[in-house]
Amino acid sequence: MAKRVGMEVAIAAAEAVGMCNVDVAACYPITPQSHIAEHLSEIVADGRSDTEYITVESEHSAISAVMGASGTGARAYTATSSQGLMLMHEILPIVSAMRLPICIAVANRAVSGPLNILNDHSDIMPQRDAGWIAMFTENGQEAVDLSIQSFKIAERQDVMLPVSVNIDGFQLTHMVEPIEFPDQKKVTKFLPPRKPYATLHPDKAVTMGAFAMSDTFHEFMKAKDEALRNSKKAILEVWDEWEKMFGRRYRPVETHCADDAEVLLVTMGSMGETAEVAVDEMRDKGVSVGLVKIRLWRPFPFEELKAAVKKAKLLIVTDRAVSFGGPGGPVCSEIRSALYDEKDRPAVCDYIIGLGGRDVAVTDFVTMIEQAMKDHTKGALKDYEFYGVRE
Amino acid sequence: MNSVSNFDLYAPRLAGKGEYFSVGHRACQGCGEALAIRLIAKALGEDAVVACATGCMEIVSSMYPSTAWGIPWIHVAFENAAAVGSGVEAGLKVMRRKGRIADRDVKCVAMAGDGGTMDIGLQALSGAMERRHDLLFVCLDNEAYMNTGIQRSSGTPMGASTTTSPAGKKSFGQKTWKKNVPEIMVAHRVPYVATACPSYPIDLMNKVKKAMAVKGPSYIHCFSVCPTGWRAPSDLTISLGRLAVETGMFPLYEVEDGKYRFTIKPEKLRPVEDYLKKQGRFRHLTPDVLEMIQDTTNQEYNKLQNKVDSLRAWSDLK
């Protein structure tokens, strides 16, 4: 049994990136990502990773600098949260359009206003359509594993897309968790140096970032969509390889006691662990409930989701972001849309929870399950509601 | 594409053979900026990588599926030429160190228009220069946001009529003086800062070569005549550039290690009216505004002369 250490998850994520032979990193500090940026710069300063660490002057420049570096064929990394990610927003679709395999850690934090530095998913949701692969982590081990995997996935010649690894800010980044670090030699074997598709070098001059008129733009968008959809196959292969080398199994949709459950709770991110305890409690009381945890957000895991909810009658989706004036939470609206054409689709309801770092305890999940089941029986299931909001 | 074979003659021998910015680009006829790019690319040669901002030069040269560039080139967005350039420089540096690319000097260059340098791009420029990347930043200043339709920028000269600072009954056009970015660069301790104009092509190319030799940040502010936006005939491009220098409106100087030096010094400055009256964008100017422009030009020129006369090189001040 390999050695496990107790480490703050943000530091562990930086340590994991430090094992990946990253060539260029550019991180602009923002709470709660700052520990990742700081620790990575310490690793570089101590010579433990031969990386050019660019202390950029804003997140916009951070993503731009790593794009320039990625264009030269370097393995590039950045990390941010909330307002920083919103500042990068202009550039994110360009990264995926230019097929540059950049990896970013997002320490999920609420987006202003009002200003709030605590955890929710409102920073990553506006980046839904940017064309990036997006994965969510639930605990420190996953943060380490997915950080290393992200480079492998991004740089595959059948993917060549940027990847975001989402780690809940404070709720996860600042927790001390038991982490088993993979052996460096094995990581080096798993992650050889990047072999770029094209590079900015006079040996072979390439123009990157040409503009397209309306006669080709439509086709470029189709190509990008296909690239993202097809990347799922590559992600599954990388996860297979990871399991063989390191023993831990990852799936686009994780389930817990979901096979026979009539009611399914759906979470994404670190709240999955709390939800699991609540589900176990309810099951002990004889309630037919299970848990579905979405790990792969983009490309959306349509098949795996449909398979996981096949037998359920009621889905209780929890969202940590809101699409104001719209269909409620983004996770729920995507699930509803994914299940629309299914013959025996379950009823779906949505709870908006944990915004701005509001704590969601085991008892809250229990209450949500009980209330949703009651509403469902009465035929009075709501579209979406802000759980526990003071009226 | 080799366009000249006999290089024993005057101009071609000084300018060099290679064309790294090809024919077929979609710039307007008589475009001073296209000429500037052509000459700069000649001076850079093939061992350079360019990070370019959105603007005229990016649009006329990179319509998919063709490119006018003969050297590696990347375009990302409007305001981040310097940031992308920083990343290119860091990427090439580390990969050369790790032995993943050839052990060969490649100059990283970032190019942007006046908008992408002085306005929306100022933050990235300041950051890149402060971090002292081995990066040459070239500002191609055509004195407005030309590509989007001639809107004003902080590089637009006083009194110019642009589409967002038009001359009208209550306004004489641009009401502020041109932002002095070379001074900002000197304040960033950039070892080599210069102004240049393609009407003085050998001076421009020499400055590019000097900047290439700097192992650190360098900045060239290149005056780019835009006959379309300035409402002037397309054949006056070179002559307008000369007039800008001869009237003192765009002095050609360099600041090397903090020491200011004129590289082209007209014996006596011509009146600014000689330059202004040839352009439609100044046609509306009344004598009082002209006088104000002349006075301020004189003052700015004297300020520069003062620096040339009195400031010493930084290494002398240790």
Add this chain to the structure above:
Amino acid sequence: MKKEKKWPEAWHELNIGAMVFEPCSASEYHTGSWKARRPIYDNSRCIKCGVCYIFCPEGCIMQNSEGFFEADLNYCKGCGICAHECWPGAITMEEE
């Protein structure tokens, strides 16, 4: 880049990331059709100094076999800079 690709390309034929792999491929587009005036040369006045070659924004001026500089009319946009800058007055612009 495959030369046999038809234009406009199907989505799966596009270059990945909209990259362009042929440097200076813009020369396939003949901007000469833009001109309203063309340069006319009086070689008895030409001193072969090459100033027109330096100042052409297109870079389309070439030396012919006798060493005289002349514009490649496939690309010349007729701006008139060469005629304006020619010191001995060897170039004039005439309506197309």
